[in-house]
Amino acid sequence: MSKPWRGVLYAVLLIAALYYLLPLYVMLSTSLKTMDEIRAGNLLSLPGAISFDAWHKAWGTACTGIECSGLSGYFWNSVRMVIPAVLISTALGALNGYVLSKWRFRGSELAFAMLLFGLYIPFQVLLLPMAQTLGWFGLARSMAGLVFVHVVCGIAGTTLFFRNFYVGIPDELIKAARLDGAGFWRIFLRIVLPMSLPILMVTLIWQFTQIWNDFLFGLVFSSGESQPITVGLNNLANTSTSVKEYNVNMAAALIAALPTIAVYVLAGKYFVRGLAAGAVKG
Amino acid sequence: MGALAIKNVTKRFGDTHILKGIDIHVDSGEFLILVGPSGCGKSTLMNIIAGLESPSGGEVHIADRIVNDVAPKDRDIAMVFQSYALYPTMNVRQNIAFGLETRGVPKKEQDEVIARVAKMLQMDHLLDRKPGQLSGGQRQRVAMGRALARNPKLFLFDEPLSNLDAKLRVEMRTEIKQLHHRLKTTIVYVTHDQIEAMTLGDKIAVMKDGVIQQFGSPQQIYDTPANLFVAGFIGSPSMNFIPAHLASEGGVIGVSLQSGDAACFAPLLDSQRYAAYVGKRVIVGVRPEQWDLAADGGGLACKINLTEPTGPDTIVFTQINGIEVQARLHPRDARSPGSVLHLRPDMSKAVLFDPETEIRIG
Numbered sequence: 001m002s003k004p005w006r007g008v009l010y011a012v013l014l015i016a017a018l019y020y021l022l023p024l025y026v027m028l029s030t031s032l033k034t035m036d037e038i039r040a041g042n043l044l045s046l047p048g049a050i051s052f053d054a055w056h057k058a059w060g061t062a063c064t065g066i067e068c069s070g071l072s073g074y075f076w077n078s079v080r081m082v083i084p085a086v087l088i089s090t091a092l093g094a095l096n097g098y099v100l101s102k103w104r105f106r107g108s109e110l111a112f113a114m115l116l117f118g119l120y121i122p123f124q125v126l127l128l129p130m131a132q133t134l135g136w137f138g139l140a141r142s143m144a145g146l147v148f149v150h151v152v153c154g155i156a157g158t159t160l161f162f163r164n165f166y167v168g169i170p171d172e173l174i175k176a177a178r179l180d181g182a183g184f185w186r187i188f189l190r191i192v193l194p195m196s197l198p199i200l201m202v203t204l205i206w207q208f209t210q211i212w213n214d215f216l217f218g219l220v221f222s223s224g225e226s227q228p229i230t231v232g233l234n235n236l237a238n239t240s241t242s243v244k245e246y247n248v249n250m251a252a253a254l255i256a257a258l259p260t261i262a263v264y265v266l267a268g269k270y271f272v273r274g275l276a277a278g279a280v281k282g
Numbered sequence: 283m284g285a286l287a288i289k290n291v292t293k294r295f296g297d298t299h300i301l302k303g304i305d306i307h308v309d310s311g312e313f314l315i316l317v318g319p320s321g322c323g324k325s326t327l328m329n330i331i332a333g334l335e336s337p338s339g340g341e342v343h344i345a346d347r348i349v350n351d352v353a354p355k356d357r358d359i360a361m362v363f364q365s366y367a368l369y370p371t372m373n374v375r376q377n378i379a380f381g382l383e384t385r386g387v388p389k390k391e392q393d394e395v396i397a398r399v400a401k402m403l404q405m406d407h408l409l410d411r412k413p414g415q416l417s418g419g420q421r422q423r424v425a426m427g428r429a430l431a432r433n434p435k436l437f438l439f440d441e442p443l444s445n446l447d448a449k450l451r452v453e454m455r456t457e458i459k460q461l462h463h464r465l466k467t468t469i470v471y472v473t474h475d476q477i478e479a480m481t482l483g484d485k486i487a488v489m490k491d492g493v494i495q496q497f498g499s500p501q502q503i504y505d506t507p508a509n510l511f512v513a514g515f516i517g518s519p520s521m522n523f524i525p526a527h528l529a530s531e532g533g534v535i536g537v538s539l540q541s542g543d544a545a546c547f548a549p550l551l552d553s554q555r556y557a558a559y560v561g562k563r564v565i566v567g568v569r570p571e572q573w574d575l576a577a578d579g580g581g582l583a584c585k586i587n588l589t590e591p592t593g594p595d596t597i598v599f600t601q602i603n604g605i606e607v608q609a610r611l612h613p614r615d616a617r618s619p620g621s622v623l624h625l626r627p628d629m630s631k632a633v634l635f636d637p638e639t640e641i642r643i644g
Contacts, residue, residue: 170365170367172363172364172365172367173367173369175329175332175334175361175363175367176361176363176367176369176428177369177380178334178354178355179332179334179354179355179359179360179361179381180355180380180381180384180428181355181381181384181385182355182380182384186384190369190380191369191371194371195370195371
């Protein structure tokens with residue numbers, strides 16, 4: 001490519017990057033301003049004096065309804081929800097994918113097709129039957145219930161990821177391991193799983209983002225002390241006092257978004273690599 | 283003692299019959315080749331021997347024990363795969379140790395086995411590498427090492443050389459043969475390469491469409507192929523199949539050959555066994571190397587259409603009885619295209635086939 005064209009390309013990329021970074025910048029700078037400065041200054045200006053008051057308030061003392069103890073409780077709720085939900089749904093997806101690609105049985109293709117169908121069911125449809133099911137299990141309005149919902153709804157996607165990845169692993173490898181005397185679990189744990197790092201990262205990141213950012217299930221299937229951060233953020237922003245505290249709202253939104261941003265920054269390269277690996281083989 | 287016996291083994295998927303009654307018997311220490319074109323069922327048969335697939339009918343015996351219901355790991359076999367099937371996340375040492383580990387071999391004994399195998403295959407320096415860091419030939423060697431570590435009663439090789447380049451393939455072929463001489467273990471070896479089949483095998487089973495076309499020593503199969511398929515499959519360049527009438531001239535039975543305007547009568551040796559076919563159409567099989575230059579000016583005057591020098595020999599192409607015929611000549615005897623050579627088939631080695639049944643006559 002000739003030099004001037006390369007320049008144009010970089011310019012376009014830079015503009016696109018700025019366009020997408022702008023909201024983040026506005027959120028960050030607003031969260032570091034005082035209310036006076038927000039009322040006086042313009043949206044894009046840098047904060048005059050950096051103040052973490054809004055962050056402290058969003059974390060610890062902002063009102064979310066009648067209670068005024070910030071987002072901290074909701075944040076830890078989300079952590080307690082997301083870790084088991086991500087790990088269980090990923091583990092089940094890996095196991096399903098392993099069975100559906102390497103231990104096919106009569107009807108396994110049908111089972112896979114039905115699982116895929118699960119990807120296309122809008123979650124709103126599930127709300128009432130799921131509420132009923134949780135009631136039967138005695139899990140209604142509990143953290144365990146919320147984890148259960150996320151695991152069930154995540155399995156279709158995680159199974160698809162792993163199954164398509166494992167289809168690319170040669171069957172001869174499994175045959176060799178069987179001749180070596182390894183059984184179902186040993187082959188999975190010693191041979192297949194160590195090869196799964198790229199797709200494992202993709203699935204973990206994907207599930208983490210999905211579950212952390214979920215609002216619908218959090219709103220419907222949890223209450224009080226088990227509500228996740230998305231619900232907390234909504235409550236915080238909707239609790240009306242005389243003034244709208246933009247800096248607190250922005251800080252709260254950033255607190256809610258921080259874990260997913262961190263995951264992408266730390267593990268983003270695995271995500272791209274894993275998706276590419278799947279694309280070539282699947 | 284019988285190392286491997288396959289008795290009337292069949293395999294079908296729904297209405298598709300992959301194997302239609304296979305019978306094979308191999309003695310201990312023999313090198314058996316299963317050879318045939320893709321889709322002939324040889325790999326399925328191999329998987330059945332290994333226990334990775336179960337037969338629809340029939341029995342598999344390994345070391346005089348029926349193993350139909352024995353799991354692959356308990357059959358006392360080891361297998362080398364076409365793709366080598368090395369575990370990519372383990373280094374060479376771990377790859378070899380894996381099978382020993384699952385069988386509960388103590389660590390100290392594992393190390394001894396690894397050392398023995400590494401020495402035998404000269405791969406001590408590779409032990410700490412991952413398969414991804416090895417060349418094709420080295421991977422092949424490791425795959426064989428993994429199989430050797432087990433010290434099994436039966437080795438199975440599933441097209442082990444087909445992923446290697448031509449030069450390496452020849453080297454590894456020799457190495458496998460030397461290994462067999464040294465270990466004297468029974469080997470079953472699947473290939474689609476007829477040269478591998480000829481060079482390695484003590485016995486060859488030529489397969490097609492799920493049926494064993496012929497089972498015998500390489501020389502038997504080369505000299506007296508059971509049918510047209512075997513005759514055409516084994517040998518390179520292929521045997522020439524010349525359509526001809528079987529005639530009797532003055533009490534001698536033979537065939538008449540024609541090339542352009544020239545014609546000759548080629549008498550068959552020991553010809554009374556063909557008496558029933560006199561006056562009928564037959565197919566005469568003459569291998570390319572079974573043509574001699576008729577120095578006396580006899581034989582059949584053939585116009586050369588094309589030559590292919592291979593170095594040690596030159597293949598000349600001509601037309602006999604309406605079909606293209608290849609003859610392998612010493613380069614000194616070959617002539618350039620357009621000239622005429624007097625060729626004479628060695629009828630003592632010629633084989634005759636019935637054009638209807640495609641089976642060898644006599």
